[in-house]
Amino acid sequence: MExxxxxxxxxxxxxxSGLKVPEMNVRTGEVNHTHNSHSNxxxxxCTVKEQDRFMPxxxxxxxxxxxxxxxxxxxxxxxxxxxxxxxEYISFVxxxxxxxxxxxxxxxxTAEDVLWAMSKLGFDDYIEPLMVYLHRYRELxxxxxxxxxxxxxxxxxxxxxxxxASFVPASFHMGNHHHHGHGFFGMEPWEDISRVSPMQAHRRxxxxxxxxxxxxxxxxxxxxYNNNHQGLRNDCFFSFS
Amino acid sequence: xxxxxxxxxxxxxxxxxxxxxxMKLDKDIKVNPEASFLISCSTNLFLQFLAERSAExxxxxxxxxxxxxxxxxxxKRHRPTIDFLLDSLPVPAESIQSVANSLSDRDLSRPxxxxxxxxxxxxxx
Numbered sequence: 001m002e003x004x005x006x007x008x009x010x011x012x013x014x015x016x017s018g019l020k021v022p023e024m025n026v027r028t029g030e031v032n033h034t035h036n037s038h039s040n041x042x043x044x045x046c047t048v049k050e051q052d053r054f055m056p057x058x059x060x061x062x063x064x065x066x067x068x069x070x071x072x073x074x075x076x077x078x079x080x081x082x083x084x085x086x087x088e089y090i091s092f093v094x095x096x097x098x099x100x101x102x103x104x105x106x107x108x109x110t111a112e113d114v115l116w117a118m119s120k121l122g123f124d125d126y127i128e129p130l131m132v133y134l135h136r137y138r139e140l141x142x143x144x145x146x147x148x149x150x151x152x153x154x155x156x157x158x159x160x161x162x163x164x165a166s167f168v169p170a171s172f173h174m175g176n177h178h179h180h181g182h183g184f185f186g187m188e189p190w191e192d193i194s195r196v197s198p199m200q201a202h203r204r205x206x207x208x209x210x211x212x213x214x215x216x217x218x219x220x221x222x223x224x225y226n227n228n229h230q231g232l233r234n235d236c237f238f239s240f241s
Numbered sequence: 242x243x244x245x246x247x248x249x250x251x252x253x254x255x256x257x258x259x260x261x262x263x264m265k266l267d268k269d270i271k272v273n274p275e276a277s278f279l280i281s282c283s284t285n286l287f288l289q290f291l292a293e294r295s296a297e298x299x300x301x302x303x304x305x306x307x308x309x310x311x312x313x314x315x316x317k318r319h320r321p322t323i324d325f326l327l328d329s330l331p332v333p334a335e336s337i338q339s340v341a342n343s344l345s346d347r348d349l350s351r352p353x354x355x356x357x358x359x360x361x362x363x364x365x366x
Contacts, residue, residue: 051259052259052262052263052266053263053266054263055255055256055259055260055263055284056255056256056259059254059255059256060288062254063254063285063288063289063292064288064292066289067289067292067293067296068292068293068295068296068307069296069300071305072296072299072305072306072307073305073306073307074306074307075306075307075308075309077308077309078295078307078308078309078311078312081309081312082288082291082292082295082312084329085291085312085326085329086284086287086288087263088325088326088329089284089287089325090260090263090264090280090284091263091264091266092325093280093283094263094264094270094272094280097276098269098270107271108271108272108273108276109264109270109271109272109273109276110273110275110276111273111275111276111278111279113276114276114279114280114283115279118283121321121324121325122320122321122324123283123287123321126283126286126287129282129286130279130282130283130286133278133279133282134275134278134279137275137278138275
């Protein structure tokens with residue numbers, strides 16, 4: 001099967017309608033044409049372009065193997081198609097995040113922009129685990145930069161503008177959870193979040209949401225994010241205890 | 242995720258450099274490390290989603306091999322994904338052949354309105 005076209009979702013500044021122009025069609029066609037040639041130099045150039053445009057197929061297959069049943073097989077063209085779609089996804093989300101970044105007159109895409117793009121594009125289910133990942137990432141980065149351990153509470157507060165607690169829905173401190181003290185992302189106060197996988201924390205949070213929280217956490221989280229993204233709301237975090 | 246993976250530092254499933262290269266296909270883009278890390282994580286989630294839903298479709302059809310048709314069906318069931326993958330959905334081979342046959346047999350004097358819509362237009366539904 002000839003590979004389909006990977007279209008970068010660059011939004012041209014002079015395109016008032018904001019249409020996503022498939023810019024790479026011609027280039028993709030050229031790549032496919034040269035890919036079928038027997039010229040070594042063309043093949044090498046094509047190989048470099050392919051490597052730059054897609055995730056390594058081995059990584060894609062490894063992740064798929066973890067998900068599909070052990071007895072299931074995946075056709076080669078399905079693998080290649082998913083490999084292309086992964087790049088489409090990256091380009092799509094990046095484009096939206098970049099647009100949000102430019103709207104706020106910044107030049108560098110931040111984690112905040114990425115999470116905003118997730119919400120805007122309808123991938124609300126990803127926001128919660130991504131917040132857990134981001135928290136862990138910042139914790140590890142903080143450990144690399146500090147010589148002594150700091151309490152989890154204080155370190156999150158110190159992270160500044162994109163404090164993960166700012167994504168906590170406002171209703172978290174509305175008293176619904178009573179004395180259980182769900183803590184941070186479904187953790188009990190005595191638990192160390194670094195020893196729980198993000199997906200485990202995500203599942204705990206989902207259980208709590210279903211049993212204690214409004215039905216649409218993602219909507220509430222987005223509202224909280226939109227309202228509070230300028231700064232960290234300490235009161236949201238400290239009301240867990 | 243195994244217990245060891247939960248304790249170990251976060252290791253993205255995708256190479257960081259490749260993620261940044263794909264993000265920076267638009268040369269005007271600058272991205273900080275946190276953002277590229279989140280993109281990598283979200284891409285992982287997206288890939289897991291595709292694999293899971295495609296496998297479900299294959300199981301529904303009692304097939305042991307996950308094929309493109311199963312991917313297409315899975316994507317069409319998820320609105321946020323179909324919104325940006327619509328143009329990238331590969332056309333089924335059967336549709337290409339049927340179109341080729343219809344083009345070769347077409348009677349040009351026959352009004353266009355009497356012709357049935359090509360099957361691939363259903364992808365946009």
